[in-house]
Amino acid sequence: MTSSTDRSPFRSAFIALIGRPNSGKSTLLNNVIGDEVSIVSALPQTTRGSTRGIFTTNTMQLVFVDTPGIHHGRHLMNHAMLQDACRAVADDVDLICYLVDLSREYAEEETAAADLVRSIKGVPVLIVFNKTDMTKRVDDAVERFHRLFPDLATLPSVRLSAVHPDAKKLFLASVDPFIPEGPRYFDPDELTDSTMRRIAAEHIRKQVIAAAGNEVPHATFVEIESYRETPQRHEIIATIHVETRGQRGIIVGKGGSVISRIKKAARGSIMNLAGVPVSLTCHVKVSPRWRDNKDFLRRVGVDWGGVMPHQHSDEASGVPPGQKKNLSRC
Numbered sequence: 001m002t003s004s005t006d007r008s009p010f011r012s013a014f015i016a017l018i019g020r021p022n023s024g025k026s027t028l029l030n031n032v033i034g035d036e037v038s039i040v041s042a043l044p045q046t047t048r049g050s051t052r053g054i055f056t057t058n059t060m061q062l063v064f065v066d067t068p069g070i071h072h073g074r075h076l077m078n079h080a081m082l083q084d085a086c087r088a089v090a091d092d093v094d095l096i097c098y099l100v101d102l103s104r105e106y107a108e109e110e111t112a113a114a115d116l117v118r119s120i121k122g123v124p125v126l127i128v129f130n131k132t133d134m135t136k137r138v139d140d141a142v143e144r145f146h147r148l149f150p151d152l153a154t155l156p157s158v159r160l161s162a163v164h165p166d167a168k169k170l171f172l173a174s175v176d177p178f179i180p181e182g183p184r185y186f187d188p189d190e191l192t193d194s195t196m197r198r199i200a201a202e203h204i205r206k207q208v209i210a211a212a213g214n215e216v217p218h219a220t221f222v223e224i225e226s227y228r229e230t231p232q233r234h235e236i237i238a239t240i241h242v243e244t245r246g247q248r249g250i251i252v253g254k255g256g257s258v259i260s261r262i263k264k265a266a267r268g269s270i271m272n273l274a275g276v277p278v279s280l281t282c283h284v285k286v287s288p289r290w291r292d293n294k295d296f297l298r299r300v301g302v303d304w305g306g307v308m309p310h311q312h313s314d315e316a317s318g319v320p321p322g323q324k325k326n327l328s329r330c
């Protein structure tokens, strides 16, 4: 006998996750997918480019687009990250989830994120008030947000803690009304559309963040020079670019101790994913000012949106001269 559920049409949606750095976008994505498809760290600006996580059941498929945190940095690289978040919103998505970190003061970055949300036309927005577990008075924090951004007070919202196992159920129930009838875009066993090359670079960067802390990771770019894949073995050669000799010293460590740790941990996690032995070679190279070097960024596939370096002369704000700090322009 066929039940009514069997007859219901398949549904699918593209859902963008946006918000200020460190608001928990990647954590929520990983919780829903049940795997680390996007790296997470306590450091803001962890996600550098859009990353898709795919969640499939018998009746629906959700393609989540994790984006870099919305912030105005002074480098071309920061601009590229901002462009990436803006593109995700401008793309043909069915829903935008705006993550708000309740545990911190709503500073300038929140205003920038709210500005971007205001600029969205024709796509529903769901506010995800996150980190309820770290927030003493959740009601007060939500009320403060609504006082600051009264025009966003009418948007649908959910309150959760992305690190909590319950968050998945709560979040999926909140997005459910927004999922239209649609096709299955990806195979049911696919969790991400990222390539092994990109995943490997992210796993190495995650270990750099863990080993180096604070500012060094922002000045780090992991480039995969070669990725050779056979059924028996993956052979990876990577270059970790940093901006100064001092940063190189930190990443290499005394007698190469730090880079050895980074390599060992990254190799282990890549091997878990690959399911075969992995050999990993990591070079550490000083590439001065790579974050503002157009040729470098072009070579490694970072799209900064065509903004010329001289437009980034406003060191204090990171905003090109004469341009208002308004994300709706991005």
Ligand SMILES: Nc1nc2c(ncn2[C@@H]2O[C@H](COP(=O)(O)OP(=O)(O)OP(=O)(O)O)[C@@H](O)[C@H]2O)c(=O)[nH]1
Pocket: 019, 020, 021, 022, 023, 024, 025, 026, 027, 028, 039, 040, 041, 042, 043, 044, 045, 046, 047, 048, 067, 068, 069, 070, 130, 131, 132, 133, 134, 160, 161, 162, 163, 164
């Ligand atoms: N306690 C707690 N920690 C959280 C929660 N959500 C995220 N975190 C932590 O917050 C930090 C940042 O999380 P991410 O998921 O990397 O944040 P993000 O928004 O992706 O950050 P960017 O990629 O930098 O934009 C990590 O240390 C997470 O473990 C939460 O609900 N509760």
Ligand SMILES: [Mg+2]
Pocket: 025, 026, 027, 038, 039, 040, 046, 047, 066, 067, 068, 069
């Ligand atoms: Mg992230």
